[in-house]
Amino acid sequence: MEIPLQIAFHKAEKSDWAEAEIRARVEKLQEYYGRIIGCRVTVDQRAQNVEGTMPPVVRIEISLPGAPPLVVAYEPDRLQKRFQNPDLGNAINDAFEIAERQLARVKEAREDRDKGEPHDSQKQFLGQVAQIYPNEDHGFLITKEGGTLYFHRNAMLQGDFDKLRVGDEVHYVEEIGDTGPLATKVRVASAR
CATH class of the missing domain: 3.30.160.100 (Ribosome hibernation promotion factor-like)
Incomplete structure (x- = not known):
C-alpha cells in the first residue's frame, strides 16, 4: 500500500x-x-x-x-x-x-x-461478392467456408457499394442479426 x-x-x-x-x-x-x-x-x-x-x-x-x-x-x-x-x-x-x-x-x-472485446481485425474474414443488387441496397458474400452471407449497403466501411462486382474480394466481420448471420464492416480487399 x-x-x-x-x-x-x-x-x-x-x-x-x-x-x-x-x-x-x-x-x-x-x-x-x-x-x-x-x-x-x-x-x-x-x-x-x-x-x-x-x-x-x-x-x-x-x-x-x-x-x-x-x-x-x-x-x-x-x-x-x-x-x-x-x-x-x-x-x-x-x-x-x-x-x-x-x-x-x-x-x-x-x-x-x-x-474487453476482441478487436475487429481478429474477427475479420476474407470473402467474395457472390451476388449484388445495387437497386435493392444489398448483396451476398461467399464465406471462407463456402456459405453465403447477406450484407447491406450500409455495412460498407471502405469502397463503393455501386462499383462492387461479382467475384470482388472483401474483408468482413460476421455477426448475428435479427434474421440470422450477416456480414458487417465490409471493406474492399484491394483497390481497383
Whole structure:
C-alpha cells in the first residue's frame, strides 16, 4: 500500500488482539487484490444498551486507484440479528467478510473491463461478392467456408457499394442479426 494502514478506536477500548486481527485481515485483502492504495479501519463504540451488549461498529475504507473508496459500515443491529451475544471479534469478522465480497466484485469488474472485446481485425474474414443488387441496397458474400452471407449497403466501411462486382474480394466481420448471420464492416480487399 502507498498509504500506511490506519487503525483508530473511538469510544472503544484499544485492544492489541483486535489490532493484530485487523492487520492480518488487511494483509489478506492485499494478497487478494494487490492494487489497494490505502486502508483505514475505525472501531467505534457508538452507544451502549443497559446490558452493555451493544457491539462496536467496524468501518473499513479502502482506497483504490481510479475509483471512489470502497466503504464498509453498518449499524450494530446487523450483528445482533446474526449473533446472540456479538462482540468485537464478530464485528471485525463480519466487516471484513463484506469488504472481501465488495473487493471481489471490483476485481472481477476490472478484469472484465481489461479483457474487453476482441478487436475487429481478429474477427475479420476474407470473402467474395457472390451476388449484388445495387437497386435493392444489398448483396451476398461467399464465406471462407463456402456459405453465403447477406450484407447491406450500409455495412460498407471502405469502397463503393455501386462499383462492387461479382467475384470482388472483401474483408468482413460476421455477426448475428435479427434474421440470422450477416456480414458487417465490409471493406474492399484491394483497390481497383
